[in-house]
Amino acid sequence: MTATIRFKLSLMMFLEFFIWGAWFVTLGTYLQSNLRTTGIQVGVAVLTQSIGAIIAPFIIGLIADRFFSAQKILGVLHLAGALLLWQAAGAADFGAFYPYILIYMILYMPTLALVNSISFRQLQNPEKEFASIRVLGTLGWIIAGLTIGWLHWENKDANGLTMLGLTFKMAAGAAALLGVFSFFLPSTPPIKKAGPTTVGDLLGLDAIRLLKNRSYLIFFLASVAICVPLSFYYGFTNPFLNEVGMKAAAGVQSLGQVSEVLFMLLIPVFFARLGVKKMLAIGMAAWVVRYIFFAYGNGDGNYWMLIAGIVLHGICYDFFFVTGQIYTDNLAGEQSKSAAQGFITLATYGVGMLIGSLLSGQIVDAHQLSGSLHDWHTIWLIPAAIAAGVLVVFLLLFKDRNAAPLTAGEITYAEATARLEV
Structure with a gap:
């Protein structure tokens, strides 16, 4: 190049x-x-x-x-x-x-x-x-x-x-x-393709066969469910930080992306040591901890909790979503890798985030106090509880018998970063 x-x-x-x-x-x-x-x-x-x-x-x-x-x-x-x-x-x-x-x-x-x-x-x-x-x-x-x-x-x-x-x-x-x-x-x-493009091709429906794998079905449902608390973060973290008095909140939030890059560097090492299930579980647990930090954090003595909650973004996103994309790629056949990625993206950013965006707005409105203030303590404990529930169900039901843990030699930094999303 x-x-x-x-x-x-x-x-x-x-x-x-x-x-x-x-x-x-x-x-x-x-x-x-x-x-x-x-x-x-x-x-x-x-x-x-x-x-x-x-x-x-x-x-x-x-x-x-x-x-x-x-x-x-x-x-x-x-x-x-x-x-x-x-x-x-x-x-x-x-x-x-x-x-x-x-x-x-x-x-x-x-x-x-x-x-x-x-x-x-x-x-x-x-x-x-x-x-x-x-x-x-x-x-x-x-x-x-x-x-x-x-x-x-x-x-x-x-x-x-x-x-x-x-x-x-x-x-x-x-x-x-x-x-x-x-x-x-x-x-x-464009690359010339033989035959017409079907609706199934566009939606990645060829990847539905992955749901026959019981563990992948559990992962798939957990992915949709975990996007409900994710919507709280995308929609209301900045209003929350500004309301509790954080200066230059948008700039401070960029620490989450710095964290994302740093943890991306460590993904090959963690894959080799932990395997898929533990990586996914740690990612979901990080969402619970993040929202607890937000619930008890403030602009005074617990300011560190706000910073910690933001910095946890690297674990929250990389350990669950990037790991999930790699897990999906690992199970999909050569002919359906792209379809499988499209299918999981549509389910998470499409269906999961859509449900979460509607729910989060209603919860924030229900906990509005006088003027423009909100009961953020209660608001953040709700997505923390949702994430904790998803984590418990995942730990009880997910048994990855069909895919051996990836090793550091099988997932490189470049491959992991190729799946990086902000």
């Missing part, structure tokens, strides 16, 4: 995740402070991610895989997304805001697959080369959060308003830049 191609792919990854991190982390705070929304409305806004994840396979399967070069579709989607984000920044109320962000996420979620597709098609040796390119995406997310904190956009004025509307304009600018830049990326034409 030439230095020019490496630079282009790295910049593509950086901008791809900078765009997402620039507005999504602080979405809940913006909606509640500037648009005076309810918790349910915040949950509805967050679940646009799930709707996008459900629709994404159709866009990729019907268009990108069949008719047009991936880099051109990427460019068109991001240019359209830039316009939608700019319009969202000027929306006066939630009714005007929601259609823009819904359409935007339907267009954005397919780009996550497109940037990976473009990268892999250009690499001579993906196992050695992809890690150093993909990590630029996590860096983009971190830089977005640090920028918001540095510019103090989360601070409220006398009327309780923030400057977070600017996050959508910042993301729109980056999306426009990536949209134009995409047309200069290496050509990635």
Whole structure:
């Protein structure tokens, strides 16, 4: 791979995740402070991610895989997304805001697959080369959060308003830049496939056969269930941190992505020592501990609990979701590896996050105190209890008899990082 191609792919990854991190982390705070929304409305806004994840396979399967070069579709989607984000920044109320962000996420979620597709098609040796390119995406997310904190956009004025509307304009600018830049990326034409594309192909339904494996069925159901408490984190962590008085909360939250990268480095070692079941269990247990820290943390004496809860993101995500993706890949046959990954992604980010987004909003509203304050202690204990329940059922029922524990030689850092999601 030439230095020019490496630079282009790295910049593509950086901008791809900078765009997402620039507005999504602080979405809940913006909606509640500037648009005076309810918790349910915040949950509805967050679940646009799930709707996008459900629709994404159709866009990729019907268009990108069949008719047009991936880099051109990427460019068109991001240019359209830039316009939608700019319009969202000027929306006066939630009714005007929601259609823009819904359409935007339907267009954005397919780009996550497109940037990976473009990268892999250009690499001579993906196992050695992809890690150093993909990590630029996590860096983009971190830089977005640090920028918001540095510019103090989360601070409220006398009327309780923030400057977070600017996050959508910042993301729109980056999306426009990536949209134009995409047309200069290496050509990635569609691969000709024999026969028509079926609905089963698009949804990855060939992977349903994995559910015949009893242990995989338990893992699959646990994956959907654990995404319910996950939705609390994505939707309400930033509003919570700002409400309890954390300064530059979005910037501090980027420590979660730093942790994610560090634990990713350790995944090969943990796989060799622990195996699949223990890795998955530790990941779920980390969600329980994180939410207990949030429940008892505050901006005073227990400030360390807030930081610890954020830093646990590396274990929460890597040990369960990345391990699960590797476990799925390990069980799937050569002909259905992609279908299996699409199936588990649709189930988690689609179905699981959708249920969680709706539930979390109702719970936050039910525990609102006077004014804009909330009983966060009770709120966070609820997803902690859900995660604990999922963990107990998983430990009792999951017996991985059909897949031997992976060794450090079988799962490399590059392979693990290829599955890294912010």
